[in-house]
Amino acid sequence: MQTITSDVVVVGLGGFGSAALWRLAERGVDVVGIDRFDIGHNLGSSHGVTRLFRVACMEHPGLAAVARTSLELWTELGERYGETYVEQTGCLSVGRPDSRPVRGTIAAAAAAGIEVAHLTHAELVERYPQYAGHDDETVGVLDPEGGLCFPERNVTAQVRAAAEAGAQVYPGTRVTSVELVDGGVRVVTPTAVFEAGQAVVAAGAWNRKLLPGLPLRPRRTPLYWFAPKADATASFDLSRFPSFIYELADGRSVWGHGSDDGFHIKIGLGDHGTDDTDPDELDRYIHPRTDVERLADAVATAFPQVDPVPVKAIPCMITNSPDEQFLVGRPEGDPRLVVAGGDSGHGFKHAAGVGELLARIAVGERPYGDIGFLDPTRFTAQATRDFVG
Ligand SMILES: Cc1cc2nc3c(=O)[nH]c(=O)nc-3n(C[C@H](O)[C@H](O)[C@H](O)COP(=O)(O)OP(=O)(O)OC[C@H]3O[C@@H](n4cnc5c(N)ncnc54)[C@H](O)[C@@H]3O)c2cc1C
Structure with a gap:
């Protein structure tokens, strides 16, 4: 050999x-x-295709330095190859003031000296009407350095x-x-x-x-895309509906971003379930009932203008520590x-x-x-x- x-x-x-x-x-x-x-x-x-990019990371204040290093290195590489590796549309954390995305993002931003924009409920729904209509305690925090990576x-x-x-x-x-x-x-x-x-x-x-x-424990976690209902296409364009993490008033959370092709909106559930997987035996089929039902219900609650039946889904894995x-x-x-x-x-x-x-x-x-x-x-x-x- x-x-x-x-x-x-x-x-x-x-x-x-x-x-x-x-x-x-x-x-x-x-x-x-x-x-x-x-x-x-x-x-x-x-x-x-995409992942959310954030610098004010609710998961740990120490991650801001890591995300910023990614940003610097990918920006430099993008200049070298003429491609975009981080698209800075901003990333919005949405929820009640004591929700994890809002509280965590504010704490991480304060610890790392990141200037985030605090949006009252009125400011949030004026700027992003997709969040109007179901909980007037919902506020937003915009990380302007956030967006998408690929x-x-x-x-x-x-x-x-x-x-x-x-x-x-x-x-x-x-x-x-x-x-x-x-x-x-x-x-x-x-x-x-x-x-x-x-x-x-x-x-x-x-x-x-x-x-x-x-x-480490790997977990099967599919990715899903949805389509806006007929008259809502424009408001779910990426330019108007940037990447987000949204904790609903009932505690469920969704994340995702708007469409850059006039059609596919990515939305996932924050709760990744409890079933571990063997990566060599990963179930690569999507099961309409067991996989989709909980997410579809959360999508219907969070964004009534989005059709809650996904138009596309693919398997993926996360690995928890x-x-x-x-x-x-x-x-x-x-x-x-x-x-x-x-x-x-x-x-x-x-x-x-x-x-x-x-x-x-x-x-x-x-x-x-x-x-x-x-x-x-x-x-x-x-x-x-x-x-x-
Ligand atoms: C549904 C979902 C949503 C997510 N959303 C986000 C998000 O919005 N933002 C974000 O930052 N992150 C997100 N993540 C997490 C992110 O995708 C992962 O953190 C990242 O992809 C992990 O990279 P990795 O290098 O650890 O694993 P991988 O990219 O899987 O790399 C491991 C590599 O090792 C190789 N390998 C394995 N075994 C062997 C072997 N025996 N010999 C040789 N090669 C081997 C594999 O082929 C693979 O290429 C998400 C993940 C999922 C599943």
């Missing part, structure tokens, strides 16, 4: 891994990237930039094991063994298949391994920023910002056992 050597091998070239490959190659590191599928494929977590396009560009900077890329190559050996790693595939000083493992929903100790934050760093401090995973359904916007962190960790540079909240060793052994069962 062929043996290929390098300083670093990156396993998994989705959102996080392709960014790590790019950031390492840009530093002149001798790096190899491997993915079991084609670059920009639709079988993991980074597909479905999973397949951004991943493909990151791999292109990595390859142009000297990375060797092996798509269609499944890693069967990552072995820790004296002085480095052996990454085994059916056709070659990759030997390196260290591995960056960013296998998304498959991370635990390669590193079984990680506290116990505290719904990512794992970025060295598991057990091992100098041969860096891991990125646990996207918990909010990771893509941070992909380039996480890739930069992974590269810094791998080469021994200081991470930017305080990233203790992403440290993969932050969970106790008991918490890990309780979480993964």
